[in-house]
Amino acid sequence: MNAGEILSVHEARVSRRGFLGSGGALAVVIGLHPSLAGQALAAEAVQVDATRLPSWIEIAADNAVTIRTGKCDFGQSSIYTAYRQIVAEELGVSIDAMKTVISGDTDTTPEGGGTFGLLRSAQNLRKVAAITREAALELASQTLGVARSALSVKDGVISGGGKSVTYGQLVAGQDLQLAIKVSGDLNAPFGRRVEGNPPFKPRAEYTIIGKPVTNPSLEPKISGKAKWIGDVKLPGMLHARVIHPATLGSTLVSAGKLDSAQFPGARVVTVGNLLAVVSPNEWEAVQAAQQVGGETQWSEWAGLPESGQLFDHMRNAIDWAEYPVRPGRANKGDAKGVKGARTLTAAYGMPFQKHAPISPMVSVGDVRPDGSVTLHTISQNPQHLRRMIARMLVTGEDKVVVKTYPGSGHYGRSNGGSAGSEDEAVILSRELKRPVRVQWMRADDMQWSTQSSASVADIRIELGEDGRIAAYEAIHRGPPMQDDRLVGAMLAGLPVIDAPSAETTYGFQSGLVNIADTWVYAKVDNVFEQGHGAGQIGQKASPIGVGLRDHSMRTPIQFQQNCPRELAISEAAALAGKDALQFRLDHVTDPRFTAVLERLRKESGWDTRPSPAPAARSTGKAVVRGRGVSIMLRDNGYWACAAHIAVTPDSGEVKVERVTIVADVGVVINPLQLRRQIQAGCLMGVSQALFEEVTFDKGAITSTDWAGYPILTMQDMPELRVVIASDPTTDEYGQGSESANALAAPAIAAAFHDATGKPIRRLPLRPEHVAAALSV
Amino acid sequence: MPRITVNDVEREVSASPDTPLLYVLRNELDVMTPKFGCGLAQCGACSVLLDGEEVRACITPIEAVAGKAVTTVDGLPARWAKQRGLSPQQAAGKLHPVQQAWIEEQVSQCGICQFGMMIKITELLEQNAKPSDADIKAALTTSGPSPHLCRCGSYAAILEGAQRAAKLMAQGAEA
Numbered sequence: 001m002n003a004g005e006i007l008s009v010h011e012a013r014v015s016r017r018g019f020l021g022s023g024g025a026l027a028v029v030i031g032l033h034p035s036l037a038g039q040a041l042a043a044e045a046v047q048v049d050a051t052r053l054p055s056w057i058e059i060a061a062d063n064a065v066t067i068r069t070g071k072c073d074f075g076q077s078s079i080y081t082a083y084r085q086i087v088a089e090e091l092g093v094s095i096d097a098m099k100t101v102i103s104g105d106t107d108t109t110p111e112g113g114g115t116f117g118l119l120r121s122a123q124n125l126r127k128v129a130a131i132t133r134e135a136a137l138e139l140a141s142q143t144l145g146v147a148r149s150a151l152s153v154k155d156g157v158i159s160g161g162g163k164s165v166t167y168g169q170l171v172a173g174q175d176l177q178l179a180i181k182v183s184g185d186l187n188a189p190f191g192r193r194v195e196g197n198p199p200f201k202p203r204a205e206y207t208i209i210g211k212p213v214t215n216p217s218l219e220p221k222i223s224g225k226a227k228w229i230g231d232v233k234l235p236g237m238l239h240a241r242v243i244h245p246a247t248l249g250s251t252l253v254s255a256g257k258l259d260s261a262q263f264p265g266a267r268v269v270t271v272g273n274l275l276a277v278v279s280p281n282e283w284e285a286v287q288a289a290q291q292v293g294g295e296t297q298w299s300e301w302a303g304l305p306e307s308g309q310l311f312d313h314m315r316n317a318i319d320w321a322e323y324p325v326r327p328g329r330a331n332k333g334d335a336k337g338v339k340g341a342r343t344l345t346a347a348y349g350m351p352f353q354k355h356a357p358i359s360p361m362v363s364v365g366d367v368r369p370d371g372s373v374t375l376h377t378i379s380q381n382p383q384h385l386r387r388m389i390a391r392m393l394v395t396g397e398d399k400v401v402v403k404t405y406p407g408s409g410h411y412g413r414s415n416g417g418s419a420g421s422e423d424e425a426v427i428l429s430r431e432l433k434r435p436v437r438v439q440w441m442r443a444d445d446m447q448w449s450t451q452s453s454a455s456v457a458d459i460r461i462e463l464g465e466d467g468r469i470a471a472y473e474a475i476h477r478g479p480p481m482q483d484d485r486l487v488g489a490m491l492a493g494l495p496v497i498d499a500p501s502a503e504t505t506y507g508f509q510s511g512l513v514n515i516a517d518t519w520v521y522a523k524v525d526n527v528f529e530q531g532h533g534a535g536q537i538g539q540k541a542s543p544i545g546v547g548l549r550d551h552s553m554r555t556p557i558q559f560q561q562n563c564p565r566e567l568a569i570s571e572a573a574a575l576a577g578k579d580a581l582q583f584r585l586d587h588v589t590d591p592r593f594t595a596v597l598e599r600l601r602k603e604s605g606w607d608t609r610p611s612p613a614p615a616a617r618s619t620g621k622a623v624v625r626g627r628g629v630s631i632m633l634r635d636n637g638y639w640a641c642a643a644h645i646a647v648t649p650d651s652g653e654v655k656v657e658r659v660t661i662v663a664d665v666g667v668v669i670n671p672l673q674l675r676r677q678i679q680a681g682c683l684m685g686v687s688q689a690l691f692e693e694v695t696f697d698k699g700a701i702t703s704t705d706w707a708g709y710p711i712l713t714m715q716d717m718p719e720l721r722v723v724i725a726s727d728p729t730t731d732e733y734g735q736g737s738e739s740a741n742a743l744a745a746p747a748i749a750a751a752f753h754d755a756t757g758k759p760i761r762r763l764p765l766r767p768e769h770v771a772a773a774l775s776v
Numbered sequence: 777m778p779r780i781t782v783n784d785v786e787r788e789v790s791a792s793p794d795t796p797l798l799y800v801l802r803n804e805l806d807v808m809t810p811k812f813g814c815g816l817a818q819c820g821a822c823s824v825l826l827d828g829e830e831v832r833a834c835i836t837p838i839e840a841v842a843g844k845a846v847t848t849v850d851g852l853p854a855r856w857a858k859q860r861g862l863s864p865q866q867a868a869g870k871l872h873p874v875q876q877a878w879i880e881e882q883v884s885q886c887g888i889c890q891f892g893m894m895i896k897i898t899e900l901l902e903q904n905a906k907p908s909d910a911d912i913k914a915a916l917t918t919s920g921p922s923p924h925l926c927r928c929g930s931y932a933a934i935l936e937g938a939q940r941a942a943k944l945m946a947q948g949a950e951a
Contacts, residue, residue, distance in 0.1 A: 074885075075884065075885030075887060075928050076885070214879075214882055215882055218879055218882060218884055218887070221884060221887045221890070222849075222871070222875050222878045222879055222890065222894070223871055224849050224850040224891075227808075228808070228811070228888070230802075230808075230811060230812060281803075282803050283791065283792075283795045283796065283799045286799075357886075357888075357927060358813050358819055358821055358886075358888050358889050358925060358926070358927045359811055359812060359813050359888050360813075360814075362812075406886075407886070407888065408886055408888040408927070409885060409886035409927060409928050411927075441815060442814040442815060442816060442818075672882060673882070676885070676933055677885075679929070679932040679933065680885050680929035680933070681929065682929070683929030683931055683932065684927070684928065684929040685929075705814060705816055706814060706816070706922070706925060707818065711925060711927060712931070713916075713917045713925065714912075714913045714916040714917050714924070714931045714934065715913045715914065715916075715917035715918065715923070717931045717935075
């Protein structure tokens with residue numbers, strides 16, 4: 001036992017660092033004892049002083065609990081609601097005792113990792129809380145002189161044998177540290193993982209998980225008290241506007257000359273191909289950047305297919321043999337060899353789509369004379385961004401701090417760290433020796449950010465004599481889903497990580513395409529799925545290495561693969577003369593899918609019959625109606641969706657009238673917040689299905705604003721019905737802020753087939769694509 | 777120097793008359809609730825009330841607001857207190873019913889668009905105390921220079937928030 005160590009529990013150790021006159025606390029930190037520190041931590045300590053890392057959980061003498069997480073909130077609310085509920089439940093304290101959530105900032109949080117799969121990530125704090133409870137019970141046993149086995153904890157009070165003590169009383173006057181074992185790397189995409197296997201509270205005993213706890217971060221936002229990233233102001237700060245190249249492959253020929261008479265406070269800054277205008281006055285910076293940008297010469301470049309030719313390009317011009325293929329995990333039997341009584345062969349296309357935050361990216365960089373850097377921004381993975389910034393500056397990670405603030409939602413764009421502007425703010429601050437705020441304008445954000453990758457799918461379904469699926473074959477092709485390179489650094493010619501390729505496996509940066517859509521039709525005997533990757537479109541040909549960069553977006557890649565799969569299943573049902581919902585029931589074996597589909601049939605008012613609808617028409621000015629269904633398995637969550645739509649064939653107008661979603665996501669941590677997440681995700685999905693497509697010419701993205709990239713408006717909103725129907729027997733935590741956005745598109749497109757008798761095999765269902773589908 | 781009235785306080789500003797109100801509010805007057813979204817009057821994130829009418833601060837030059845009253849979300853509680861004739865004691869710590877409804881209904885996802893949404897709904901409810909769902913949808917879609925956009929897709933929550941706000945305002949009017 002080491003000096004000060006007073007007990008050990010579940011591979012964690014409690015030590016008393018001293019006594020305090022007043023106050024007192026128990027802080028849970030990463031183990032410092034060599035036998036506790038993971039190898040990754042030991043290696044990392046070269047650059048990061050582990051003794052100064054902040055705690056995961058702190059319990060104060062007044063019973064207030066603070067938790068810290070490397071995740072950031074983007075509106076899911078989970079770190080302020082679900083995380084507090086999970087920790088409170090395991091500690092055995094009230095939700096009101098969970099006073100403070102500290103998140104994101106690289107100098108005050110111990111965890112790292114991207115903000116995705118939040119409930120999976122919550123297992124870290126859940127474990128820390130369980131270890132802390134077990135340690136507190138041991139401490140209480142010593143303090144009270146009561147056997148550990150006789151003690152239990154409730155509402156923050158540990159009691160047994162006629163005695164009791166609160167968490168606060170246990171820590172009062174003391175400086176206690178609980179050292180836990182972790183693995184993983186703070187600055188890596190997944191961050192740290194808490195080790196050890198403490199006992200968890202059984203689901204049957206939950207009193208806080210499952211309650212509709214409200215989100216305490218809303219009041220400061222709605223009242224106007226919260227400081228958003230766009231609101232950060234530093235003394236001496238300059239406002240910058242970056243003049244991005246004319247195309248995704250242009251280099252700077254000559255920077256425009258600033259009209260200093262008109263804009264006396266402004267100046268032009270050039271670092272390689274990174275061109276910016278700065279001024280202490282933001283409006284002057286905006287105007288001066290327009291003036292300079294108009295007179296700047298860029299080299300010409302035409303290395304993209306036009307968006308109208310995208311799918312042809314992907315099918316015919318890309319050499320898919322360059323990258324190794326990835327087989328589906330569910331592959332079985334001899335799908336290629338089976339020939340059925342009837343065959344569906346269909347080619348599907350998913351366009352590039354944009355994360356499109358309402359507020360474009362904004363960051364403030366502050367590089368000081370001693371080389372230390374503070375970057376104020378919004379990120380789904382601040383520790384990884386810190387690593388990328390340090391690499392760009394060729395400096396130590398200990399020199400860089402990333403501070404995070406509330407901001408516009410990113411939907412995955414920054415889960416590798418950067419969403420744009422961060423690196424530019426740091427580069428310009430280093431050049432100008434003052435804090436610099438870079439605000440991207442709408443067009444910067446639409447043209448220079450990453451996008452959700454496009455994909456094409458070729459699907460063949462063989463139907464047996466009995467009308468059931470005898471074989472399923474799907475080939476999915478697309479560029480990689482994630483490029484974590486800093487685009488400003490690339491323009492400036494500064495170091496970045498390698499682009500995603502067949503070889504790179506940095507974080508998620510693999511160029512290989514996995515089958516991300518879990519196969520759910522277990523009764524099909526012959527299944528063959530394969531993913532094909534390639535380089536990003538235009539990137540290799542771009543002199544600046546940019547091109548159409550991609551990044552994961554809400555339900556990444558599973559959306560691109562599930563939409564064609566579910567559409568094909570609906571088309572196969574129609575070919576078999578079967579009802580699309582019943583057809584799915586006929587091919588699943590998992591009782592949780594049977595349950596959500598049966599529930600969907602009831603909740604959606606589903607009329608069981610084959611498609612197309614008896615009144616289906618593909619011409620005319622009169623509205624025709626149809627309905628479609630889709631299902632998905634993601635992160636232990638079972639989802640089913642029905643869409644009811646109206647189509648006006650002659651105008652190509654598609655109106656979604658009603659969407660019903662049934663979700664079994666396992667343990668529901670917070671039904672109120674889950675419902676809001678599902679509603680919002682579903683509506684984003686309707687938007688993706690009906691409107692969203694990145695357009696580009698041979699050099700640049702041409703959908704530069706909300707006119708060119710329309711999204712769902714309030715008047716387009718369908719009637720929504722969300723049914724949370726969790727399996728009461730599972731102990732698994734599912735997810736909520738993903739999946740829902742991916743369900744609508746295949747259900748809507750299947751409803752289009754039902755209404756018109758014509759399949760539509762690409763998104764979005766805009767009039768021009770609808771007209772093409774109806775004319776076949 | 778131009779003078780503009782923001783949230784009931786007359787302020788002198790040094791910006792040139794063509795400067796959009798948004799930059800003056802945020803950078804000179806430290807009124808931060810109107811957010812930059814597009815700079816093109818296409819999204820509504822920067823909306824403010826100008827004599828009770830919703831306008832987009834990103835394209836409204838300050839010369840156009842001279843002699844008129846600008847209200848932002850920061851100023852909604854005082855606006856409500858004034859309209860209802862609440863004493864300082866009665867008004868202390870109270871949000872505008874629209875803000876209160878937004879919290880009670882847990883409307884926001886990321887929340888960046890909600891400042892503009894709340895401004896637009898305040899404008900609506902001051903003119904139409906009992907709006908239908910269709911009225912609310914029209915207010916947020918067709919009544920201004922562009923629809924008010926929410927990328928997170930919180931429209932269902934916004935609809936519920938607006939209806940709750942109407943109820944809270946009706947209760948406040950009776951009290």
